[in-house]
Amino acid sequence: DAGVTQSPTHLIKTRGQQVTLRCSPKSGHDTVSWYQQALGQGPQFIFQYYEEEERQRGNFPDRFSGHQFPNYSSELNVNALLLGDSALYLCASSFGTGRDTQYFGPGTRLTVL
Amino acid sequence: EDQVTQSPEALRLQEGESSSLNCSYTVSGLRGLFWYRQDPGKGPEFLFTLYSAGEEKEKERLKATLTKKESFLHITAPKPEDSATYLCAARSNDYKLSFGAGTTVTVRA
Numbered sequence: 042d043a044g045v046t047q048s049p050t051h052l053i054k055t056r057g058q059q060v061t062l063r064c065s066p067k068s069g070h071d072t073v074s075w076y077q078q079a080l081g082q083g084p085q086f087i088f089q090y091y092e093e094e095e096r097q098r099g100n101f102p103d104r105f106s107g108h109q110f111p112n113y114s115s116e117l118n119v120n121a122l123l124l125g126d127s128a129l130y131l132c133a134s135s136f137g138t139g140r141d142t143q144y145f146g147p148g149t150r151l152t153v154l
Numbered sequence: 155e156d157q158v159t160q161s162p163e164a165l166r167l168q169e170g171e172s173s174s175l176n177c178s179y180t181v182s183g184l185r186g187l188f189w190y191r192q193d194p195g196k197g198p199e200f201l202f203t204l205y206s207a208g209e210e211k212e213k214e215r216l217k218a219t220l221t222k223k224e225s226f227l228h229i230t231a232p233k234p235e236d237s238a239t240y241l242c243a244a245r246s247n248d249y250k251l252s253f254g255a256g257t258t259v260t261v262r263a
Contacts, residue, residue, distance in 0.1 A: 045197070074251075083158075083241055083253030084198070097250060131197050138249060142188070145197035 043068060045134050045146035053152045054122050062117040062149045066134030073115040074143060075107060076131040084131055090115050091138045119151075127153045156181040156246050160254035167232050167261045175227040175240055175257045183247030187225045189218050190241040192256065198241055232261045 046065045054060050066073055072091045076084035086099035090109035109115045113134075119126055129150050133143035157180045167173055179187065186205055190198035202211045204220040211218050215236060217228040227240055239256040246252065 047197075076253075081255070083160075083243075083255045084251075085253070086250055097248070099250070129195075140185070140249070142200055142203055143251065144200055145190070147197045148195075150195070 045132055045144055047130075047132050047146040047149050049149060050147070051150045051152075053154065055154050056122055056124060058122050059118065059120045060122060060151060062119075062130050062132075062151070063114065064117070064132030064134075064146060065114045066132075067144050070134035070136050070141075070144070071113050072135045072138055072141075073109060073113065074133045074135070075115070075117045076133065077101070077126075078129040078131055078148070080128075087117070089138065096138055122153045124153050127151060156244065156250070156252040158242055158244050158252050158254040160240075160242050160257050162257060163255070164258045165260070167229070167259065169233060169261055169263050170231050172228070172230045172232070174229070175242075175259070177225040177227070177242030177254055178223060179225070179242075179244040179252075180223075181244045181246040181252060184244060185247055185249060186245040187220055188243040188245065188251070189216075189225070189227055190243065192239045192241055194239075201240075229259065232259070234261045234263050237261045 074089040075087040078084040088098040093109045129148045132146045135141040135143045189201040192198045202218040239258045243253045
């Protein structure tokens with residue numbers, strides 16, 4: 042049973058560029074949540090997708106957007122990258138929008154130069 | 155605003171030296187308290203979910219407990235492979251997860 046997968050593993054971008062990160066949920070899961078984890082900090086909630094719609098959002102600007110596909114996979118897009126966007130981006134999947142445990146992928150390490 | 159605070163930030167233990175990690179939380183209507191383990195550069199690995207005060211869960215050398223304001227993760231007779239960062243997260247009544255900054259545990263042989 043495949044767990045949550047994310048791609049790419051690492052990414053280097055320059056300020057002002059745009060980036061797309063991808064996530065495939067664990068088999069049987071239909072909900073994807075995205076988190077940003079800065080070095081030495083806990084993950085911070087960005088948003089959650091269920092039934093191809095954004096259901097909840099954390100305190101992140103509109104530069105952060107996402108999408109969920111009919112097969113439940115998801116993308117995180119970040120526009121106009123800032124140095125402060127450098128972080129580990131984590132995807133977590135679950136069944137349903139709230140009550141189930143979230144299982145995390147390995148993350149994508151984004152470095153903005 | 156929901157808040158989760160973990161202490162200590164770092165813990166260095168000798169193999170076999172038991173200890174406890176603390177997680178204090180302030181959330182609107184707790185809908186679950188979660189513990190995860192995270193190895194460097196990897197995603198968090200799920201350990202436990204606790205739902206009500208007085209609940210306890212165990213897995214190998216780890217035991218998690220919950221009160222109305224705190225959760226504790228007890229590590230009994232740790233081994234070097236228990237070295238990791240342990241994250242605590244609280245889910246509020248809008249089902250958002252708020253994480254603490256974690257406790258980094260180092261176990262020396």
